[in-house]
Amino acid sequence: MRQIRLPKRILSGLLAGALLLTPAMAFTDTGGHWAETAVNKWSQEYGVLQGYDDGSFRPDASITRGAFAGILDRFLQFQTAAPSGTFSDTTGSRWEDSILKLNAAGVYLGSEGKALPGDSITRQQAMTMVARAFQLGGTDNPLSYHDEAGVANYARPYIAELTARGWITDAVENSFRPTESLTRAELVNLLNNMIQVLIQTSGNYSSNVDGTLLINATGGAALSNMTVSGDLLIAPGVTGAVTLDNVTVSGEIRNFSSITPQITQSPAETPVTPEQPAPPEQPGTPSSGEDFDWGIVVTPPPAAPDTPGGPDQPAAPGVQPNEVYTPGVPTGETFLYDNRQIPVYAGTERSQLSHGDFVWSGDRLVYVGNQFRTRFGIDISAYQNRASENETIDWQAVRNDGVEFAFVRVGLRGYSSGKIAEDAYYRQNIQGAMAAGIETGVYFFAQAITVEEAIEEADFVIQCLQGLEINGPVAYDWEMGNSSYRVYGIAPEMATACAVAFCKRIQEAGYTPMVYQSSYVAYMKYDQGAVAPYLCWFPEYKSDSSEKLCPTLYYQPDYWQFSSKCSIAGIGGNVDANIQFIR
Numbered sequence: 001m002r003q004i005r006l007p008k009r010i011l012s013g014l015l016a017g018a019l020l021l022t023p024a025m026a027f028t029d030t031g032g033h034w035a036e037t038a039v040n041k042w043s044q045e046y047g048v049l050q051g052y053d054d055g056s057f058r059p060d061a062s063i064t065r066g067a068f069a070g071i072l073d074r075f076l077q078f079q080t081a082a083p084s085g086t087f088s089d090t091t092g093s094r095w096e097d098s099i100l101k102l103n104a105a106g107v108y109l110g111s112e113g114k115a116l117p118g119d120s121i122t123r124q125q126a127m128t129m130v131a132r133a134f135q136l137g138g139t140d141n142p143l144s145y146h147d148e149a150g151v152a153n154y155a156r157p158y159i160a161e162l163t164a165r166g167w168i169t170d171a172v173e174n175s176f177r178p179t180e181s182l183t184r185a186e187l188v189n190l191l192n193n194m195i196q197v198l199i200q201t202s203g204n205y206s207s208n209v210d211g212t213l214l215i216n217a218t219g220g221a222a223l224s225n226m227t228v229s230g231d232l233l234i235a236p237g238v239t240g241a242v243t244l245d246n247v248t249v250s251g252e253i254r255n256f257s258s259i260t261p262q263i264t265q266s267p268a269e270t271p272v273t274p275e276q277p278a279p280p281e282q283p284g285t286p287s288s289g290e291d292f293d294w295g296i297v298v299t300p301p302p303a304a305p306d307t308p309g310g311p312d313q314p315a316a317p318g319v320q321p322n323e324v325y326t327p328g329v330p331t332g333e334t335f336l337y338d339n340r341q342i343p344v345y346a347g348t349e350r351s352q353l354s355h356g357d358f359v360w361s362g363d364r365l366v367y368v369g370n371q372f373r374t375r376f377g378i379d380i381s382a383y384q385n386r387a388s389e390n391e392t393i394d395w396q397a398v399r400n401d402g403v404e405f406a407f408v409r410v411g412l413r414g415y416s417s418g419k420i421a422e423d424a425y426y427r428q429n430i431q432g433a434m435a436a437g438i439e440t441g442v443y444f445f446a447q448a449i450t451v452e453e454a455i456e457e458a459d460f461v462i463q464c465l466q467g468l469e470i471n472g473p474v475a476y477d478w479e480m481g482n483s484s485y486r487v488y489g490i491a492p493e494m495a496t497a498c499a500v501a502f503c504k505r506i507q508e509a510g511y512t513p514m515v516y517q518s519s520y521v522a523y524m525k526y527d528q529g530a531v532a533p534y535l536c537w538f539p540e541y542k543s544d545s546s547e548k549l550c551p552t553l554y555y556q557p558d559y560w561q562f563s564s565k566c567s568i569a570g571i572g573g574n575v576d577a578n579i580q581f582i583r
Helices: 036-045 065-076 095-106 123-133 154-162 184-194 382-386 397-398 425-433 449-466 492-508 519-524
Strands: 197-199 213-215 221-228 230-234 242-249 253-255 262-264 332-339 340-345 356-362 364-367 373-378 405-414 420-422 438-447 474-478 512-515 535-539 559-566 575-582
Touching: 036 184, 036 364, 036 575, 065 095, 065 123, 123 154, 154 332, 230 242, 230 559, 242 420, 340 382, 364 559, 364 575, 373 382, 373 559, 397 425, 405 449, 405 575, 420 449, 425 438, 438 449, 438 512, 449 492, 474 492
Parallel strands: 197 213, 213 230, 221 242, 230 253, 242 262, 373 405, 405 438, 438 474, 474 512, 512 535, 535 559
Antiparallel strands: 332 340, 356 364, 373 575, 405 420, 559 575
8 A cells, every 4th residue: 555655844843852963864874774664754854853963873772751751742742731830850851841731641660759861761651651652552461481470460461462562573583671871772662663654744635554543633634535554543632623535444543643544435435334432442443451541432423324334244043132131112203313204212311401491610510500410420440540649549539529429440351352251440439439438330341242251241240240249330440442443343133142140240249330331322222111121321412612511312311421531630641421310
C-alpha cells in the first residue's frame, strides 16, 4: 500500500531538547546502526527527529525522565496540566510543563513527591509511561524474558502489553534489561513500531496507510477513500474536526481527544461509526487482560436493512433465545434512529430528562430538574489503580469528594480470544469503597455469544463476589465494536437472550442486575421489552460544546455515565462520572 506523504517540516519542536539541534539530514553516527532506518524515517521523511550541532544523533545515549516527558507531550499534545507544586523538584525545569501535563493524564506519577526530571529514564519506566500515554492498560500475560524476575510489579502489565503487540523488538538474547537506561535509538525504534504514519498538518488525505496512523494536527484532518490496515489514533491535542469518508480501519479507532470523529461510508462499504467518545476504563474499554484499550468505543451501524451490525451469525447450538425470554410487545409507536423506525415496547418508560435539567459545576454535571432525586458516582477498574499512587485508591478521599456510589469492574472476557479474566484490583477496590461508606456495585465486560457463555460470565462474577459484601447493582456490560469483536454480527435475539440470562442468574444469586447499553445496542441489539425489568445504565459523554446536556436515549435510564474525564480526589488520572436518577 502507498503511505501518506506528508510535508517534511519539523513538528512544533517535537523531541526538542532530547533530540536536538541539527536539521533533518543523514547523521554521522547512524550508518549501519540497527535503528538507522527508523531514525532516518522520522528525521528525513517527516522532519520530526533532530540530532546535535556536530551532525551526530548519538543513538546509544540515554534520555532523562524530563526530556522523555517532553517527547510524549509533544507527540500527543496533552491539554490539561496538574497544579504547579505537584512535584517538589520541577520548578524552573524546562520540562515542568510537560511533566505536569503528563501527571494530569495519569502518565507521569513521580516518586515520593519528586519528578526526578534529570535522572535517566529506565527501560521499564519508559515502557510504563508510553503505555499510559497511549492508554494501553496492560495485560496479565506472563513475561518470557530471561530477566523477567527483575521487572517491577508496576511495569509488568505494561511491558507484557507492549510485548504482546509486537512493539518491543530490541530485547537482546531475550533479555529485557528493565533497569538499564533507555537509549535514544530504543525510543525511536519503539515509536516507529507503534506508529507508521503521522499527520501533523491539517488537510485532506486519501492514500492508504500500511499500519497505524496517528493524527496530532491541532486543526484535525479529513480522510477519504482510503484504508488504514492498523489502528487510527487521534491525539489529545486535536481540537479541530476529524472526518472519515469511506475509510476502512482494519484495527481500532482510539480517540484520546475531546472531539468526536464524523464518519460516513458509501453503501458498498462496511462502515464503522463512533458512538460517544469512551475513555479507557469506562465499561467496554477494559485495560487489564488481553487485547484491549481504546479512547473511543466504535459500534458498526447496520450493514443491511434487516441485519444490524453486519450479517447475523447463525444461532449456535445449545440454549436458544426463545427458551430464555418472551419477546416484548410493540406498542405500535416508533421513533427514528439512524434513518430507521425503532419500535417502542410495552412496559418501557420514555426519558423524562431534558437539556434544561442539567448545569455544569466544574467537571461534573448537576441535575437541577424536579422529577428525580440524584446521586453522583463513578466507575473504576485497574486503570485507575495503576494511575494512582502505590496503585491504591484512597477511598476515604473519594467519599469526601462527594462520591456516593461506585461501580467496580470485576472482570472481563477478551473481545477476540474469549478468555475470561478478573480485574487485578477488584477485591481491594470493593473492600475500600465499602469501608468508606460508598454504595458499591460491580460490572463485567461481557462478550457472550451464546446463552451458555452469558451464564458462565454471571457465574464468574458470583464466584468473584464470594466473601465480599456489596450493596449496589451488578452490571452486564456487553458491547459490540468493530469486526474484530467476537460478538460482531450476533443476532439481536441472541444478544437479548444473553443479557436476560446473565441478569436472571445474577438475580437468583441475590444481587440486583443491571444492563449497560449504548444507544446502538439498546435500539439495534436488545429487545427493550425483554430487558425492561432490569436497571439501565446508559453511556453518553457531554462537554461544554454539547448541544444537549442530557442523555439522548429514548428510554429513561437509571444511571447515566456522562463523562470520561472527571477528576476525583484519591484517584489518579481521569475517571468516568455517573448520575443516578431516583424517583
